Amino acid sequence: MEGSIALAAPPRPPGIWRQGWFRFRRNRGGMLGLVLVGLVVLVALTCFLVAPYDPNDQSAMLRGASRQGPSWAHLLGTDRNGYDVLSRVLYGAPTALAVGLGAMLIASILGTIIGGIAGYVGGMVDEVLMRCAEFFLVIPVFIVILAVVRLFGIMVVGTALERVPHLNLMTIIALLGLFGWPPIARMARAEFLRLKQADFVEAAICIGATRRDILLRHILPNALPSLIVLVALGIGGAILAETMVSFLGFGDPKAVSWGQLLYFNYESLKVAPWGSVAPGVAIFVTVLGFNLLADGLTDAFNPRLRQ
Amino acid sequence: MGMLNYIARRLLFSLALLLGVSVILFALINAIGNPIEILLAERPGVTEEIIQSVSQYYGLDGSVTDRYFTWLGNLLRLDFGTSIIYNQPVGDMLWTFGLETLKIQIPGILLALALAVGASVLAATRQYSRIDFGVISGAMLGHSLPGFFFGIILILIFSYWLGWLPSYGAYSTRNLLWDSELADGLWHMVLPVGMLAFFNTATLTLLLRSSLVDVLRQDYITAARASGLPERRVVMGHALRNAVIPVLTYLGILFGLMLGTAPVTETVFTWPGLGALYIMAIQQLDYPLIMGETMIITVMLVGATLLTDIAYVAIDPRIRLG
Helix, strand or coil, rough: CCCHHHHHHCCCCCCHHHHHHHHHHHHHHHHHHHHCCCHHHHHHHHHHHCCCCCCCCCCCHHHCCCCCCCCCCCCCCCCCCEHHHHHHHHHHHHHHHHHHHHHHHHHHHHHHHHHHHHHHHHHHHHHHHHHHHHHHHHHHHHHHHHHHHHHHHHCCCHHHHCCCCCCHHHHHHHHHHHHHHHHHHHHHHHHHHHHHHHHHHHHHHHHCCCCCHHHHHHHHHHHHHHHHHHHHHHHHHHHHHHHHHHHHHCCCCCCCHHHHHHHHHHHHHCCCCHHHHHHHHHHHHHHHHHHHHHHHHHHHHHHHHHC | CHHHHHHHHHHHHHHHHHHHHHHHHHHHHCCCCHHHHHHHHHCCCCCCHHHHHHHHHCCCCCHHHHHHHCCCCHHHHCCCCCCCCCCHHHHHHHHHHHHHHHHHHHHHHHHHHHHHHHHHHHHCCCCCEEEHHHHHHHHHHHHCCCHHHHHHHHHHHHHCCCCCCCCCCCCCCCCCCCCHHHHHCCCCCCCHHHHHHHHHHHHHHHHHHHHHHHHHHCHHHHHHHHCCCCCCHHHHHHHHHHHHHHHHHHHHHHHHHHHCCCCHHHHHHHCCCHHHHHHHHHHHHCHHHHHHHHHHHHHHHHHHHHHHHHHEEEEEEECCCC
């Protein structure tokens, strides 16, 4: 009798990712977010084909046609430098994604390592690392980033670094990453702390799994769903932060970014509002997409949070 | 006793934090070399002696560590030094510009709190209704709409198209519409405060609504209802008071966010506050001003966090001090 039960192996239950996807699919907000993010990614991949003009084409200015309102030739008008606004906005998408993904890649690697060590090792190490995280959480990050971008820009003058293309943009990405890890580290710590005592981890220890296997194959994959939510939120946040840095005039003058567009066109808001409104809407759609996506992911992976 | 101990520990941490930020920034600023040299480079008639005497005047001679401790010593006596660009005491400037910043931020957050309470009560008491859905969607949209872009749209509509409100500054140079300075000041505050309130309302509503929905499910609310209290008193008296507590800690974070992004807000509205001053300072490498600004903003930020933490503990006896 007992033997027959053991023989009938139960069908393998769907994993956390499949389960999450089933729940995510039913979430209208999350799906809308996925569509918006998909749209931005699509634009970023195809802007070279779709954009009607070259992003650096200023010929409209030579024709005296800068600050022209939307027309068939320029669907979103031209800005004060004679650029075609639509083309510039489309070409801003790859920049935005590079900033968001680059910054969060750095932040999530740092955060997972620091948080993971703090949670798994515990004790004094945990205390020190979490104090560090708190330090980075409380300082006025945006203010510090502005100063560092400006000062770093002066420091590289006359060195070999000066010739690196898009150095300014890369500095911003690196800074956003360096200052963006604490929330991820806190979550990683909590997850590693929780999973360390999970039954399946104890089972893995019992069968003699190495510490490396336990950390990378048993704990990390199970911590990922919670971390993904923060990464999605962080991508939107990083894009917004880069936009604000650029809007204040500390961005990369050679990069085509939405913040740069706002910076250059804000002065002529009164005569050519399309130059400011179009990139603003692009930022809004992107940030909204990532926020909704993060919201949907929270519901999908932590269903108990919302009844 | 636990409370005092807790506050003392937090204060100590805040002090360490301030020192850390000042050391990092001071090192960075000095890594670019003598700012006087950079500012005066390639000006006609500037000799080595002039650079040296100007550097001496601003205390830029001597080793970096010496200068740091001089700066720190002066700071303890609340002497922030003299601004290189404006040639004014940094302390006085921070006070003047700081008041302008607080003038839009404090009304911005208080107005937001009032609006958020209204919207959340409306939504949470009608969970899953159309009103609830509308409030959540609106809050989510507002939360994702970059504040400065919303400000730009406000200017476009209310200043340029309708012509009702000024698009820049905190005061009129010539009083065109209002006789009193107070009315003129308020008139200029409408758009910046509106923008800050909008952004904060969206975030606070998202938090407060879900907190209120949670509280309304608790047994003591059912008990209050069963005891025959009118629904209004159950919601406003019993539920709201408990639901607001987790949101209170967030007020500190929001205030910090507002303060941190003040450069953006104040650029959009050309507002003469700390943020706009900060942009000037880093553009012009006015290092006493950069240091002073960063310190004051960090102090305000840490102070706000500390205050909300203490308020949290003081209001809710269930919170244990950690």
